[in-house]
Amino acid sequence: MQKYGMRWVAFNNLIEAKMALTKIGADPGGIAHMAGKGLGRGIKLEQVPLRVAHILKQEMLSLGGDAAVHRDVIVNKVETTDVMLLGTVRQLEHLSAKILAQPFGIKQLGHDLKLLLSALESPKPRILSCRGKDLRLGERTLIMGILNITPDSFSDGGRFFNLEAALAQAERLVEEGADILDIGAESTRPGHFEVSAEEEWQRLEPIVKALLERVNVPLSIDTYKANVAAKALEAGAHIINDVWGLQKDPDMARVVGEYGVPVVVMHNQIGTDYQCLLGDILTFLRQSIELAEAHGLAGDQIIVDPGIGFGKTLEQNLEVMSRLAEFKSLGHPVLLGTSRKSMIGKTLNLNVEDRLEGTLATSVLGAAAGVDIIRVHDVRENRRAVQMADAIVREQRGTHYVGA
Incomplete structure (x- = not known):
């Protein structure tokens, strides 16, 4: 099962969010629109296949969040891209549940996202x-x-x-x-x-x-x-x-x-x-x-x-x-x-x-x-x-x- 190097990226302010999206390769105009959405949770996935990136982008938009991808994803000029999921914890929990039922072998991604969100909460004694x-x-x-x-x-x-x-x-x-x-x-x-x-x-x-x-x-x-x-x-x-x-x-x-x-x-x-x-x-x-x-x-x-x-x-x-x-x-x-x-x-x-x-x-x-x-x-x-x-x-x- 392919792994995508999933991790949480902590944003404390808009400057940090914009820098992270710039490093992804996102379009400058899109960065200005998306950066504020990352002040809930920013979850980064690495080397995501193009078809999976499209699914994640569409699902996050439908939930009121967003997903930053490389600018060439929209014209299908890249095979893989890093992805920054931007949304509230609630939106990301909904995403996890939705992609558990998706094709293209991304069920594991939904499971991993659920575990990651849990790990970011205050642990019990x-x-x-x-x-x-x-x-x-x-x-x-x-x-x-x-x-x-x-x-x-x-x-x-x-x-x-x-x-x-x-x-x-x-x-x-x-x-x-x-x-x-x-x-x-x-x-x-x-x-x-x-x-x-x-x-x-x-x-x-x-x-x-x-x-x-x-x-x-x-x-x-x-x-x-x-x-x-x-x-x-x-x-x-x-x-x-x-x-x-x-x-x-x-x-x-x-x-x-x-x-x-x-x-x-x-x-x-x-x-x-x-x-x-x-x-x-x-x-x-x-x-x-x-x-x-x-x-x-x-x-x-x-x-x-x-x-x-x-x-x-x-x-x-x-x-x-x-x-x-x-x-x-x-x-x-x-x-x-x-x-x-x-x-x-x-x-x-x-x-x-x-x-x-x-x-x-x-x-x-x-x-x-x-x-x-x-x-x-x-x-x-x-x-x-x-x-x-x-x-x-x-x-x-x-x-x-x-x-x-």
């Missing part, structure tokens, strides 16, 4: 089981505390390389309010030195086994190596955090699937070239999701991470940050990791040790955009910041103001 340690999703932004047991991490390399220091830091993070501990034994900063799976596990083994007896929060293992993940899970770890989204080690998806544990799949790539920044990132993450699903994982067990600081320029990182809400279209929990990263340092011209305020700003933006987990070094400060943000944005808007 639910339990994510982590091998006996439960996480409550949907009530507040969860905090993943970072514990680097490496000599060369960009932020705190060497500080917790010693077992006693690592245990003390882990317990401090939990005391400050960490819901999850994320333990990394190989730096992934730019220019890092790779270590063997054997050395990585040699660093991890003592701290993992000790923490399983000393803390009551789930332990996440930050690794892209299947062999390391398998040993950590055999020892009792609860979550795998793969900075290559199951796509570097071909055995990683099988390992997490066999243990049935939640997995964080992060976007990553070599270089910073993109045909379409958000579209390419979401395509990568969909491939990671499909790998996880092929090995038995589903729903909340698959957590997506846009990969701030990995394979992206400063400008690209800032654009991803400004469009975090669009990652909800994948239908899975979202994790955001910005803590002390170079995006903050370059924007504010600050060294690593001075990036707390910048990190707090990104964490609050993440909470406002609906991310489920933030991954941070400074747990106490970030927990307070997102607790305040959650009080404002989660289930509060319009509830106490008549006429909201």
Whole structure:
């Protein structure tokens, strides 16, 4: 079944809507007429066959919405086109129901649209089981505390390389309010030195086994190596955090699937070239999701991470940050990791040790955009910041103001 790279595109104003329609290749006169219609929901589909584009255009117009297509669709000069569906949620729900009965193999498109619209609504509170340690999703932004047991991490390399220091830091993070501990034994900063799976596990083994007896929060293992993940899970770890989204080690998806544990799949790539920044990132993450699903994982067990600081320029990182809400279209929990990263340092011209305020700003933006987990070094400060943000944005808007 052909996929069209469906995703939600968030418009906050007419300028953003017009820019998006211009990129589709829509006629300039039509852009002026259609842009305001996209302030409800804008749903983008990629590489849609000509006959399907015609159907979508006609159906949306009949519902009072619209569909932006390439200007040459009307004269049948293109075989495929990107399509931007523009309408209210109600109009798009009607479209989904109508095309479920259409020919030309687009029934799946109607089903996917229905799922996407559902994913964009506020999620209900639910339990994510982590091998006996439960996480409550949907009530507040969860905090993943970072514990680097490496000599060369960009932020705190060497500080917790010693077992006693690592245990003390882990317990401090939990005391400050960490819901999850994320333990990394190989730096992934730019220019890092790779270590063997054997050395990585040699660093991890003592701290993992000790923490399983000393803390009551789930332990996440930050690794892209299947062999390391398998040993950590055999020892009792609860979550795998793969900075290559199951796509570097071909055995990683099988390992997490066999243990049935939640997995964080992060976007990553070599270089910073993109045909379409958000579209390419979401395509990568969909491939990671499909790998996880092929090995038995589903729903909340698959957590997506846009990969701030990995394979992206400063400008690209800032654009991803400004469009975090669009990652909800994948239908899975979202994790955001910005803590002390170079995006903050370059924007504010600050060294690593001075990036707390910048990190707090990104964490609050993440909470406002609906991310489920933030991954941070400074747990106490970030927990307070997102607790305040959650009080404002989660289930509060319009509830106490008549006429909201």
